[in-house]
Amino acid sequence: MTGNRLSGPLDDPAGDAGHAEHPPRVGFFTDTSVCIGCKACEVACKEWNAVPEDGLDMLGMSYDNTGSLGANSWRHVAFIEQPRSTGRQDPGFLGLPTGPTGTGLMADAVGPRLRASERGGSELGTGPLDGPKAAAEQPVGQPAEDLGMPAFSRPGDATGPESRTDFRWLMASDVCKHCTHAGCLDVCPTGALFRTEFGTVVVQQNICNGCGYCVSGCPYGVIDRRPDDGRAQKCTLCYDRLHGGLEPACAKACPTDSIQFGELDELRERADRRLAQLHDLGVGEARLYGNDPNDGVGGDGAFFLLLDEPEVYGLPPDPVVPTRDAPSMWRRAGAAAAAFALAGVGAFVSSAIGGRR
């Protein structure tokens, strides 16, 4: 294997990692356009992998009470409410007077409070979003306790035009991307994170010593350390099930095939077809995310079809594996080391020349 070992397109990550003979690379294609937000994937994942419960809290973010991916949530269903329709869908309110959506209000209520929390919202199942600091950031005239959720009722439930919203829900099941060039794997100093024969990225729990480097190495903010356990945790793409010839638990449980498991090459073709189909249907905003081997991480093993910009779903728009810049960083460090050594030698030489100082 030559070239692109640190970044860029790489056809065979498992082979590059040293698996001489290995099965084809597998992954997920998550088609969010058919996600119904049932969270069966979250539950199935927790059940199969014995992932602990992470707090039962109301987060004030639509129906998302998980918050984010993390050590105790390897699947996370995002809920976004938007005052528009998808493609040519007619939600029944076109031309009618409609009321507001609460999404922006929710974001404004939730965001500042998250930043006031201990790890800035990086923790899972964030507790009640309250506190004097957050309240201080609330606009004047709006009570600090108001989480701003006027959109709890379904569109059309109440009578009167002010209660109606032209409305769509974006739901997306997020997961570890199993990158071609995985930031977490690259920086792991113990070899606990490794590339499997399936081309996926897994933490060996008997090796991980909880150094936490992978947490900062991941450009997607997926992997995290479990506080009471001390080790890094993330989706394994059900490595054990793959060995048994089974598909991962989340894909198995998904009732709409929003989560599709399979060989990556085949999934990419399937995604291209689905994208073309949606564009034909007038859903111009559909786009694929993470499918491009030329992106900053060499393409994701788990990629997505999204109906809005990635950041709306909490995904980075243009993630780059830090390893891409490793050669230049080490060159700079080498230059700095040389300057340091020169200063040290120079200090003594100059003193010797300068005489008894």
Place this chain on the structure above:
Amino acid sequence: MTEEPGADRGSQGRTGTSHAATELSGEAGAQAENEEALDRNAGADTATRPAPEGDSEEGSIGREAQLFQGSGLGKRRRRGGGGGGRGEQTVVPDAEFRSYYGRPVLKTPVWDWRIPAYLFAGGLAAGSSVVAAGADLTGRPQLRRAGRLGSLAGLLGSMYFLVSDLGRPERFHHMLRVFKPTSPMSVGTWILSAFGPGAGIAAVAELVPARWRRTWPARLLARSARPAGVSAAAIAPGLASYTAVLLSHTAVPGWNEVRDELPFVFTGSAAASGGGFGMLCAPVEEAGPARVFAAVGAAGELLAAKRMEQRMGLIGEVYRHGKAHRLRRASEVLTLAGLAGTVLVARRSRTGAAASGLALLAGSALQRFGVFEAGVESTRDPKYVVVPQRERLEQRRRDASAAG
């Protein structure tokens, strides 16, 4: 749907068209807040929605301006969630971006104060070992002793901070299973492993009590002290500089963006602390080289830090505000004072030398804590991830369309 496939990426939910939606809800007053919320989602709407009657455009702009201006919304105000572009362009020229309920995209580092403490301790160990080896070779016994002991203290501190910060400290030796060039932490583990014995032997040789000096183990130790100390000094530049890569080789914007300058900031800081420790502990007559080393290091650190601050774009915010800013300002003041003291008074006054050395040590430590804090802060706000990446994408798109 008038948008074309592929064309929506840049045009959707941004700016300009936003006011269309404010008109949809005619009621004023109680609805104003909600309108604002609706407004930010509006860019995307215009494509699908029949153009509404313009009942109160001016009124809604007025209400909106009130909302933005009258409510103490500072620069931190931003849109989140599925929200679209900012409604009122003229009010707050803030970086415009969207996010998922304002949640951070990245995970905040799980490291705590022990990591910047390690950065300082490692730098001190590296700087001191260079001072010790030089003093040993040029016949400055008291400076040598100070350097060796400073090096040992830094080394022991480093090991404590590193191991205790692990999630599973009892598994620290798992670091020694592999050597991974792609992991700066693995590289650093081996640098520290190579540095440790030399620095340790040299320092222990200084600590042998007088009555044991005649015994054969003590004589062996005394004889191996010089090669051990020199070997540690030879590895010291690596120890002083790799920690910059350790931080920069992450997705943390506040550390990754400064990757070109950080090595120079950190090696300068290490030299300043090593030299400063020598000035603090050794008599003025012997500490000449330590003063030179400290002064060169401090000047290098200050220059590199200045350059780093000038070159930073949006990420500079996390260095210019809050705790990181306060720590680094204090560091700058102390380092400058230490530098001035080193150049002006440390040659003549023992007290002045000690004070300058202390100032340099404190400045070095605060620099590490400041840089660390800036990185942590940059992960707490999705802005620092989304905005630069979005700009990168737009730039690439412009380049592509210019080329094509």
